[in-house]
Amino acid sequence: MAERERRKKPKEKPPTKMIWDEARIRAELTRLDGITGLNGGELPIRLNNARCTLGMFSYASPDNLNFTFSNYWFQNPDWPEESALDVIRHEYAHYMDYMQRGESAHDKMWRMCCLKVGAMPTRLYNDKLNDHIVKEHQRDEALSKQYDAYQTGMIVLHPKYGEGVITAIEGEGVHRAVTVDFASVGIKRLGIQWVDTHCAVLPQDY
Ligand SMILES: [Zn+2]
Known part of the structure; x- marks a missing residue:
């Protein structure tokens, strides 16, 4: 027993700096509020580890609207910043769409919102495409290093x-x-x- 107590606790890893923490995501949502006049920047932001869902705007209950984003992608250094911004804008467009008609889908109404907030009006993101983007990014980084010579x-x-x-x-x-x-x-x-x-x-x- 004493033996075990004397044993040193494993050192805790220092927390690694998040690439996209809540404040940084919120800053983009608040910037979009400046375009729409809405208050999406004040909604709760959740971070999870989903691989297949990059982001989500949830309106299951009208008094609990919230955004969820995937740490799996948002904290991946090989995932380009433009992709992260597009996911935030994509979800914001769902929020804006919902505020106008009480629901949202990947349809014409939503695409109008996308245009307004600068999101790509496509249901573009999926796992395969992201793997592709990550690989391209890694390849470009390697080539860029090569060109530095x-x-x-x-x-x-x-x-x-x-x-x-x-x-x-x-x-x-x-x-x-x-x-x-x-x-x-x-x-x-x-x-x-x-x-x-x-x-x-x-x-x-x-
Ligand atoms: Zn969507």
Whole structure:
């Protein structure tokens, strides 16, 4: 018994910072209130761990309207911020729709609300699509890191134009343009994705 008492308690993990905590979600709802004149930002927000439901506006009981959002997605660092914002706006559109007619469905009335609050007027989100979005995001992140290796002054070997020196790189992430000064044809502006796929990079002391 004493043995067990002496044993140290396992250290509690420090709470990890939430990407989308209640305050951040509420801030978006309140911003939308500014567009509609409603009070969605004052409704209770629940967070659950549902995988298949990203968000929900519940009006089962008129004096207990509330929003629910999935931590499974909202705290996933690979899930893009734009997707989270769209889910919040999607649910807000249900709220707005409900306030106008006492119910809501994915129909024309709801789509009008979507347009008003800037939600995509589609019942778009499901598990499969989200997995797809997450994978695309991860792929873009990996590519972006790869592209970070490109610097001005580097020499690339183009399959048609031959050797050229990178003189500028603009843009960010996977959307970058590389300006290359080729001995054969002069200055060309190429997409970094194209350069990365088709050109070889020559060592600096080549
Ligand atoms: Zn919906």
